[in-house]
Amino acid sequence: MTPEPLNREYDVVVIGAGAAGENVADRVVRGGLTAVLVEAELVGGECSYWACMPSKALLRPGTALHSAQTMPGAKEAVTGTLHAAAVLANRDRFTSNWEDGSQVQWVEDAGIDLIRGHAWLTAPKSVEVAGTDGTSHLLTARHAVVLATGSMPNTPPIKGLDDVEVWGTREATSAKEVPERLAVLGGGVAGTELAQAFARMGSAVTLVARGRLLGSFPEEAAELVAAGLRADGVDIRTGTATHSITMDDDGALSLEVDDGSGGRTTVVADKVLVSTGRHPALQGLGLEKLGFAPDHQGNLTLSTDTTGLVEGAPGEGSWLYAVGDAAGKHLFTHQGKYEARATGDAIAARAKGELDGTPAAWSRYAQTANDHAVPNVVFTDPEIAAVGRNLKQAQDDGFKASTVELPIEVAGSSLHAENYHGWAQLVIDEDRKVLLGATFTGPDVAELLHAATIAVVGEVPLDRLWHAVPSYPTISEVWLRLLEKCGL
Numbered sequence: 001m002t003p004e005p006l007n008r009e010y011d012v013v014v015i016g017a018g019a020a021g022e023n024v025a026d027r028v029v030r031g032g033l034t035a036v037l038v039e040a041e042l043v044g045g046e047c048s049y050w051a052c053m054p055s056k057a058l059l060r061p062g063t064a065l066h067s068a069q070t071m072p073g074a075k076e077a078v079t080g081t082l083h084a085a086a087v088l089a090n091r092d093r094f095t096s097n098w099e100d101g102s103q104v105q106w107v108e109d110a111g112i113d114l115i116r117g118h119a120w121l122t123a124p125k126s127v128e129v130a131g132t133d134g135t136s137h138l139l140t141a142r143h144a145v146v147l148a149t150g151s152m153p154n155t156p157p158i159k160g161l162d163d164v165e166v167w168g169t170r171e172a173t174s175a176k177e178v179p180e181r182l183a184v185l186g187g188g189v190a191g192t193e194l195a196q197a198f199a200r201m202g203s204a205v206t207l208v209a210r211g212r213l214l215g216s217f218p219e220e221a222a223e224l225v226a227a228g229l230r231a232d233g234v235d236i237r238t239g240t241a242t243h244s245i246t247m248d249d250d251g252a253l254s255l256e257v258d259d260g261s262g263g264r265t266t267v268v269a270d271k272v273l274v275s276t277g278r279h280p281a282l283q284g285l286g287l288e289k290l291g292f293a294p295d296h297q298g299n300l301t302l303s304t305d306t307t308g309l310v311e312g313a314p315g316e317g318s319w320l321y322a323v324g325d326a327a328g329k330h331l332f333t334h335q336g337k338y339e340a341r342a343t344g345d346a347i348a349a350r351a352k353g354e355l356d357g358t359p360a361a362w363s364r365y366a367q368t369a370n371d372h373a374v375p376n377v378v379f380t381d382p383e384i385a386a387v388g389r390n391l392k393q394a395q396d397d398g399f400k401a402s403t404v405e406l407p408i409e410v411a412g413s414s415l416h417a418e419n420y421h422g423w424a425q426l427v428i429d430e431d432r433k434v435l436l437g438a439t440f441t442g443p444d445v446a447e448l449l450h451a452a453t454i455a456v457v458g459e460v461p462l463d464r465l466w467h468a469v470p471s472y473p474t475i476s477e478v479w480l481r482l483l484e485k486c487g488l
Contacts, residue, residue, distance in 0.1 A: 008139055009141075009142065010034045011144075012034070012145075013035075015145070015147055018039075018048075021037055021340070022043075026110050028344045029112055030344075035113070037112055037114050040132065048096075049100075051190075052333050054174065057095075058198075062201070063443075067444075070443075071417060072418055082200055088175070117131035117132050122286060143319065143347060144318070149325075150326060151280055152280075153276070155276075156242070158242050164253060164272075166245070172194050178202050178203055180202075181268065182204070182270070184207045186277070188277060192229070192378065192380055193380055196380050206234070207235065210241055240258045242256070243258075254267070255269070279299050279328075280300065292312070306342075307342060307366065307367070308339055308342065308346070309321055321347065323336060338367065339367050342365055383440075383441070383442065385439070385445045386438065386439040394429070399431075401430065403425055403426065403427050406481060406482065407424075408442045408478045410480075411477060414473075416443065421442065424438075428462070434460065436456065440478070
């Protein structure tokens with residue numbers, strides 16, 4: 001006999017216990033409401049176990065070694081290459097060996113309930129859960145249901161791909177050994193980072209991308225990263241389509257790709273990493289039954305307002321929200337957590353009657369930075385750190401925009417590494433003389449980014465920014481040189 005479902009009521013039901021889900025639940029509980037997290041996998045989500053943390057743990061040892069190798073006095077003392085087994089063991093430590101006990105403890109200590117299982121919407125404010133322990137739950141939300149289900153990898157239309165076993169980013173970041181030959185399909189952030197990580201651990205890496213490397217970043221920045229990858233032995237093939245994939249008799253994988261002259265050639269690898277983008281993970285949540293239709297590719301997308309409220313949800317009142325990758329705006333963990341904090345505060349305020357309608361921009365309830373100042377770091381060596389609009393985005397948004405750019409050649413960079421190569425760009429609103437965006441490329445430039453983020457968010461006038469004197473000798477001196485090029 002099938003046991004009766006357990007009926008439970010909460011102020012807020014959050015589907016997905018990754019970084020965004022945890023943050024929105026924490027905020028509503030801090031606001032005096034009750035909340036439950038529903039999670040089918042590990043509490044802590046993609047970032048903790050298969051994305052941000054393990055990938056950076058794989059990258060950092062190689063960057064540290066290379067940094068020492070570029071410093072006179074240190075490079076003479078450094079011998080040998082990375083110890084791959086030790087790198088993988090350190091990665092295991094950062095993922096807590098793919099056990100979520102500490103995250104579960106945090107949830108409990110925060111006063112949030114947790115149900116392990118698969119959840120889907122059955123009606124406005126109603127959620128059914130098939131528990132992983134065989135128990136069914138019927139959950140009712142008094143105020144809100146929040147979708148924090150993350151994202152899923154895109155599958156490129158490559159002949160034979162469904163017939164062979166390939167890596168996605170999950171398999172790459174949790175790999176137990178380093179393949180002798182690795183082919184990476186995709187020239188975005190994840191593909192580029194992992195190509196370098198495995199190259200530095202000893203793989204012979206071929207990176208194949210349909211477009212240019214890191215196409216969303218300025219070409220000058222991407223070229224510096226490409227040079228770094230080539231120095232590590234990565235064979236970069238951009239503007240190259242992959243047509244088919246087959247398994248050879250010896251278990252190796254053969255990729256048929258463009259050869260650059262109108263013909264085709266073969267790339268052979270022991271492992272193939274497919275990293276061709278992601279889309280919101282919204283399938284299986286019952287959204288179609290609530291009137292949400294998939295696009296022409298069969299993918300569901302949601303439109304949300306500045307508080308994360310989903311537009312077009314049936315039923316009365318403000319009840320369905322989406323945050324993080326599920327909202328589909330900016331697929332970065334830090335931005336998802338930012339969205340979650342604003343959404344959780346907005347839900348709590350609406351429940352108390354303290355928020356009606358659209359909140360003011362830059363208030364604690366509004367995700368205003370999503371439109372103005374989204375920071376992004378590519379943790380390759382050299383790094384790319386960017387925030388805000390690039391020139392085209394600024395012009396498309398109606399700004400009279402210009403740029404200043406120059407190599408990073410200051411005393412601080414010369415001391416930081418022998419033959420330091422870097423590049424910096426500011427995007428300027430000519431009417432208001434404030435920053436709209438900034439990009440830095442070079443070793444260890446990620447730590448320059450928050451200053452730029454503050455300048456963009458605060459709309460600091462350039463003539464006031466001129467008085468923010470960078471310490472000497474640091475890489476931050478590039479700010480002085482950029483402002484001087486602006487005429488200050």
